[in-house]
Each structure stands twice: as C-alpha cells, then as structure tokens.
Amino acid sequence: MTSHWLLWALLSAVFAALTAVFAKAGLQEVDADFATLIRTGFVLALLAAFVLFAGKWRSPATLAPVTWGWLLASALATGASWVCYFRALKMGEASKVAAVDKSSLLLVAAFAFFFLHERLNLREWVGLALMAGGVALLAFKR
Structure with a gap:
C-alpha cells in the first residue's frame, strides 16, 4: 500500500514539472521578477479559496510566535527561491534549470x-x- 505522503509527493513533482514548463512559456515577454509577483498573487488567491472552502480557516492570532517565526523563515526562503528560479528560467532552458533546482x-x-x-x-x-x-x-x- 502506498503511503499518503508518497502520493502527495508524487503529485507535487508533477505540478513542479508543470510549473517549470508553464513559467518558461509565460516568461517570453515579461520581466522575471514581475512575473513572479503575478504568479504569487495567483497562488495566494487560490490557496485562500482552498482554505476557506475546505473549512480550514482559523484566526492567525491563535498561532504560537514560534510558528510565526518558522513560517516567516519559510516564506522568505520560498520568495528567494521563486525569484531565483524565474530569473534562471528567463535565461536558461527549463530542463537544465529544473535539474539544478x-x-x-x-x-x-x-x-x-x-x-x-x-x-x-x-x-x-x-x-x-x-x-x-x-x-x-x-x-x-x-
């Protein structure tokens, strides 16, 4: 029996692969940093809708300060990763960029x-x- 984490990890890999291909196609006539901002806005809207419709919303004030700190660190790392990834995609081949990523x-x-x-x-x-x-x-x- 396949573990649930493995299914989600495989789906993550599929969507990550699509991310590279779709992003490379979308970067043809736009600055990489601006494209990252647009993409981030879409991600925020989609995740907000998902959390609301799935009934998973809770007050952020209920989170422990240490949780806020780790989530902030993760957000900073994610943002830096996305900026670097989109810049690399703008300049290089998607297959090479994804391999190094x-x-x-x-x-x-x-x-x-x-x-x-x-x-x-x-x-x-x-x-x-x-x-x-x-x-x-x-x-x-x-």
Missing part, C-alpha cells in the same frame, strides 16, 4: 541531517549520490 533534494537531506537530526541509511545516501550525478549530467549537457 532539484539539487535542493541534496541540500534538504544535508539540512535535515544537521538541523532536524534526521538520519539516512546507506541505501538512501547512495540514492542521493546517484541523484547528484543525474543532476550534474542533466545540467551540464552539451
């Missing part, structure tokens, strides 16, 4: 190891090494 997987493993104390077994480290090689092959193709 996915090297974040390696960084997640390292950050999770050091900051969240998550441990990977040998098989998982080998998988990460293979993915690193794949990213290098895709990103630096001639």
